[in-house]
Amino acid sequence: EVQLVESGGGLVQPGGSLRLSCAASGFTFSGYDMHWVRQITGKGLEWVSAIGTAGGTFYPGSVKGRFTISRENAKNSLYLQMNSLRVGDTAVYYCARAAGTTLFDYWGQGTLVTVSS
Amino acid sequence: QSVLTQPPSASGTPGQRVTISCSGSSSNIGTNTVNWYQHLPGTAPKLLIYSSNQRPSGVPDRFSGSKSGASASLAISGLQSEDEADYYCAAWDDSLSGVVFGGGTKLAVL
Numbered sequence: 404e405v406q407l408v409e410s411g412g413g414l415v416q417p418g419g420s421l422r423l424s425c426a427a428s429g430f431t432f433s434g435y436d437m438h439w440v441r442q443i444t445g446k447g448l449e450w451v452s453a454i455g456t457a458g459g460t461f462y463p464g465s466v467k468g469r470f471t472i473s474r475e476n477a478k479n480s481l482y483l484q485m486n487s488l489r490v491g492d493t494a495v496y497y498c499a500r501a502a503g504t505t506l507f508d509y510w511g512q513g514t515l516v517t518v519s520s
Numbered sequence: 521q522s523v524l525t526q527p528p529s530a531s532g533t534p535g536q537r538v539t540i541s542c543s544g545s546s547s548n549i550g551t552n553t554v555n556w557y558q559h560l561p562g563t564a565p566k567l568l569i570y571s572s573n574q575r576p577s578g579v580p581d582r583f584s585g586s587k588s589g590a591s592a593s594l595a596i597s598g599l600q601s602e603d604e605a606d607y608y609c610a611a612w613d614d615s616l617s618g619v620v621f622g623g624g625t626k627l628a629v630l
Contacts (some may be wrong), residue, residue, distance in 0.1 A: 412524070418545075438619070440565075440619075442559075447522065447606075447608060447621060447622070447623045447624035448557070448559070448565065448608050448610075448621045448624065449621065450610075450618060450619035450620070450621060453618075453619065461617060461618055462618070463616070463618050464616075497564065497565070499565075503553075504553075504568075504612045504619075505552075505553075505555050505568065505610045505611055505612050505619045506555050506567065506570045506571070507557070507565070507567060507610075508567050508570075508576065509554070510564035510565050510566075511564060512563070512564050513564065516530065516559075
């Protein structure tokens with residue numbers, strides 16, 4: 404059974420940093436592109452980052468230069484390093500497996516990140 | 521302001537058919553396939569339609585998708601109370617080199 408379990412969320416002050424993790428199981432992790440998607444409270448889904456099987460990374464302008472996605476295939480783990488956090492980054496962050504370019508066939512339950520002073 | 525445009529809300533009564541539109545441009549829907557997601561608050565989003573009109577196994581055939589030019593639609597027939605959720609379209613945008621989502625449509629079953 405495919406499982407994605409996020410962790411690392413919590414409360415952080417503006418300007419601070421946080422590292423999210425996503426533990427994958429039930430599939431060959433190294434064979435899939437992986438993404439982070441967030442939902443700001445009361446708003447819609449927003450794509451945050453992607454990493455390909457070869458390690459190539461993609462980001463939207465809103466987080467580029469502040470967030471870094473990485474993966475450790477030996478540990479079946481996906482990460483999101485978030486720096487220079489802003490109040491507007493407060494959201495539930497989901498990791499998702501990509502079976503196609505935007506075909507997210509499995510999602511984690513999400514981890515809440517709250518940026519507040 | 522989302523790159524893909526969806527109506528913020530839709531509604532119908534049990535048994536009715538509703539459609540949700542998703543409007544984009546030549547750099548996203550006009551060139552790439554569209555996927556649709558169903559999201560209930562507090563849960564993980566669920567893939568509903570992929571490649572514009574394909575249903576993953578386990579998704580009822582009441583759900584269907586279509587695409588024409590730079591627009592796509594999700595249709596739900598035989599509406600049920602359990603269909604009350606938020607629905608999102610998504611596509612790859614070649615100009616932005618990234619994934620773009622619609623703003624989401626909240627479906628109410630009256």
